[in-house]
Amino acid sequence: MSRFLFVVPPLAGHVNPTVGVAAELVRRGHQVAWAGLPEVVGPLVGDGATVFRCASPDLADPALLRPPTLRGPAALKFLWERFLGPLAEHMAPGVRAAVAEFRPDVLVADQQAVAGGLVAERLGLVWATSAATTAGFTSLSGLPKVDSWIAGLIGELRQRIGDPWSTADPRLSGRLVLAFSTEALAGPVPSAGEQVRFVGPSLASRPAADDFPWHRLDPRTPTVLITLGTANAEAAPRFLAACAEAVRGRPDRAQAVIVDPTGTVPEFADRVLVRPRVPQLALLERCDAVICHGGHNTVCEALWYGLPLIVAPIRDDQPAVAAQVTDAGAGVRVRFNRATAEVLGAALDTVLREPGCREAAGRVRASFRAAGGATAAAVHLEALAARAK
Numbered sequence: 440m441s442r443f444l445f446v447v448p449p450l451a452g453h454v455n456p457t458v459g460v461a462a463e464l465v466r467r468g469h470q471v472a473w474a475g476l477p478e479v480v481g482p483l484v485g486d487g488a489t490v491f492r493c494a495s496p497d498l499a500d501p502a503l504l505r506p507p508t509l510r511g512p513a514a515l516k517f518l519w520e521r522f523l524g525p526l527a528e529h530m531a532p533g534v535r536a537a538v539a540e541f542r543p544d545v546l547v548a549d550q551q552a553v554a555g556g557l558v559a560e561r562l563g564l565v566w567a568t569s570a571a572t573t574a575g576f577t578s579l580s581g582l583p584k585v586d587s588w589i590a591g592l593i594g595e596l597r598q599r600i601g602d603p604w605s606t607a608d609p610r611l612s613g614r615l616v617l618a619f620s621t622e623a624l625a626g627p628v629p630s631a632g633e634q635v636r637f638v639g640p641s642l643a644s645r646p647a648a649d650d651f652p653w654h655r656l657d658p659r660t661p662t663v664l665i666t667l668g669t670a671n672a673e674a675a676p677r678f679l680a681a682c683a684e685a686v687r688g689r690p691d692r693a694q695a696v697i698v699d700p701t702g703t704v705p706e707f708a709d710r711v712l713v714r715p716r717v718p719q720l721a722l723l724e725r726c727d728a729v730i731c732h733g734g735h736n737t738v739c740e741a742l743w744y745g746l747p748l749i750v751a752p753i754r755d756d757q758p759a760v761a762a763q764v765t766d767a768g769a770g771v772r773v774r775f776n777r778a779t780a781e782v783l784g785a786a787l788d789t790v791l792r793e794p795g796c797r798e799a800a801g802r803v804r805a806s807f808r809a810a811g812g813a814t815a816a817a818v819h820l821e822a823l824a825a826r827a828k
Contacts, residue, residue: 441824442470444543445569446534446555448526449479449495452668452736453549453571456619458484459643459813460547460569460820467817469824474530474537474555491541493533493554496525505754512585514754523551524592530554531600538562544824547617548609553593556609557601565827567615567820570635572735573625573763574756615823617816620739623806624763636819639810640739642720651722655712657694661727661791664719664741666698667753668734676703678751682730683711684780685787693787696722728790730783732775733757738764745804747796749786751775768799 443464445457454475461471461484472489473480479498480490496503505517531554538546538558546566548555559566593610597603607613616635618625628635656662665682667675679697686695687707697704697713706713720740723729729741733752738760741748748770750761764770771786790796811818 440468440470441544441821441828442472442541443820443824444491444537444541444546445471445473445475446493446530446537446546446548446552446558447473447475447480447569448523448530448549448552449476449498450551451479451483452734453551453569454480454483455643455736456571456641457547457549457569459641460617460816461488462643463813463817464820467821469821472537472541472543474534475552489541491533491537493537494529496522496529510754515585516588518755519589519592523553524596526551527553527557527596527600531558534558535562538564544827545820547820548612550610553596553609554600556607556612557597560602560605560607560609561600565614565823566612567617567823568610568612570611570616570618572756572760573618573620573628574735574759615819617819619816620735621803621806621810623803624739624742624767624769626763626766636815637810638815638819639807639812640743641813641816642740642743643813651714651718652712655709656696656725657709658725660694661692662725663693663695663728663730663787663791664698664717664722664726665695665730666717666719666737667732668737675699676701678775678778679704681778681780682783683707683713685784686711688780688784689787693791696726728787730787733761733764735760739807742769742800742803743807745797745801747771747790747800749773749783749790751778767803768795769803770796770800 447454464471474491474493476495477490477492534554535558546559546564547569549569618635618637619640621637621639679699686693695711698717699713700715704713723744729746730749731737733750748764750764750770751773752758752761753775761772765772771789773782773786
């Protein structure tokens with residue numbers, strides 16, 4: 440039996456992949472715990488799970504909200520300067536306390552929970568990376584100056600949290616990186632290193648929304664899920680309204696479920712159903728296509744069911760993930776700021792009517808199912824723990 444400590448940021452999309460892996464490790468007789476913000480992590484990992492408290496910046500602080508117009512390198516710099524850097528500082532004491540109490544054989548750190556890798560190197564722990572997005576294997580900014588700036592920020596964090604003499608990247612373990620995708624989607628990643636293991640999506644059951652009106656979905660009409668994830672509410676209204684108008688203009692060809700936490704998008708009779716949240720995995724089983732921002736989790740969950748996508752990336756890793764979708768042939772890319780109802784309608788006609796995108800999505804689906812998911816990830820972690828012992 441081994442002990443595994445998952446260090447995760449207070450971001451649902453980064454916690455969710457660990458849930459299935461942890462469940463498989465427990466099934467195999469191991470002990471599992473998390474280090475993170477219990478208010479966010481606890482509901483995602485389930486009752487009875489051990490969550491060691493790590494502090495976090497105030498998630499309700501308006502200063503953490505990036506302006507909707509902030510894009511590209513400026514948005515990435517804002518993310519690191521205002522959130523990911525301070526998050527590492529906040530989390531580090533809690534991670535050290537969790538290690539002291541739980542005594543893990545292997546620490547598994549999410550890419551954005553930089554404190555995990557830094558604390559592990561300082562304490563001499565064996566650790567692995569949980570890669571919630573494969574875009575992190577390459578430059579997100581595409582600009583050497585921005586990458587150098589991020590490296591400098593990480594270097595400053597290392598002086599306070601990690602091993603001051605180390606030069607390794609705390610976002611990518613040198614021993615094991617669990618990539619929750621496959622090369623059928625991500626493409627060959629020569630720079631990733633031999634320690635990278637493509638295990639496909641790790642999907643686990645989530646709390647069901649008992650109030651979802653399933654009866655309002657017409658089984659005879661193709662259903663489209665439209666979502667911009669959990670972190671883009673401030674940029675959502677115009678785009679979602681354009682999506683609703685595109686569906687409204689196709690009364691016999693499509694119906695939509697729109698995820699709108701802001702409550703600003705109107706419903707259109709029975710053609711467009713608007714909800715603040717949805718049981719996404721259960722809903723995807725009944726969908727025919729997805730319109731989204733190119734978030735890695737949403738893209739992989741859609742392709743797990745072989746659904747073609749319309750991707751409208753906003754910032755961060757989303758342009759890289761959107762490029763993966765189009766390079767694989769599994770969807771159509773539109774420009775988030777310029778996507779009108781007409782543009783979105785034409786893209787919708789493509790993914791619903793033309794077989795090419797659906798066939799490509801089916802190929803990615805097959806690769807996902809063959810990769811092993813949570814079981815494959817658990818096997819790799821077991822082997823790492825055995826080597827560590």
